[in-house]
Amino acid sequence: MTVMERDDLTDTRNSVEEQRRQETALRAKKLRGRNLAVLAALLALVVLFYAITVVRMGGAH
């Protein structure tokens, strides 16, 4: 194997690793975003039901 071929191989390996790193980072970012959205939706639902109960028990229509 020549020096040039070895350099090419190293470049390809680096590029694959870089892409894998990008994918992992993006996956983590999307998962985090989804989890935060679910958390926000659940909290909003709790607040909504609490507020509905307070208003309805206050005799409002």
Add this chain to the structure above:
Amino acid sequence: MTDVTNELALNHTGGASAGDFIELLKPRVMSLVVFTGLAGIVLAPGHIHPFLALVAVLCIAVGAGASGAINMWYDRDIDAVMTRTVKRPIPSGRVEPAEALGFGVTLSVLSVVVMGLAVNWTASALLALTIGFYIFVYTMWLKRRTPQNIVIGGAAGAFPPMIGWAAVTGSVDLPSILLFLLIFLWTPPHFWALALFRNGDYTRAGVPMMPVVAGEAATKRQMLLYTLILLPVAAAPSFVGIAGPVYLAVSAILGLMFVGCAVRVLRANDDKPAKKMFGFSILYLFLLFAVMMGERLILGGWA
């Protein structure tokens, strides 16, 4: 080229984002539904606690969005061949079909139950009817079978003011039926204007829209007919106590402009007048409801 491929691959990595799920709710369609639903609440006689009015609007929005998500699940095959819809979350591979269905069904049930518990069961039943009508009658039954799909299916988009009205009154009354009719009769010219300049899309997808089946000339004649029928129907709220003289004048002017759009479309040989009519139709409906609400809020009740 490799960069583009990598970017596409990265976009699909890790499944859907929260934004993809929001896109499933068709936010742009939702905005008009929310607006007309709010109009129903404002125009109805009687009183509703402002927070419960907000909950009613929220339920209408979520219910409409949920039915949009189920529609995208069912129509994913035709969405994939239409330019207008190919970038939607399911055909682009960002959201799995089953995820979209689960999301839509969960939100549908939630919106109907919350509407029933927080507001009243008449509004809740109307919301359930709207969601069911949009999914089963329009999406699954009519859309791929008949060029009248948008005429009958348009009822689903016409229910929101009726739901808003029922949220306040707990009933279905003549004025709320008129508001329903206004949107119901507006829908065909609005959608057919879109179909005229997206004809190729619908032909490719095999959706029997009126221009595809009956031809452009017949579609344009029917569009004109609907705008003419709309003239008295749009004016009617002034005669049943939910709008006043300002609205009557505005509805007449806008109605004549809408008829003018339809005449220009009828005479045209290119897409431009249809595109303009599509844009104007949205403004037309928005202004009618805005003036109705403005008159009620500024000048007080008519009912």
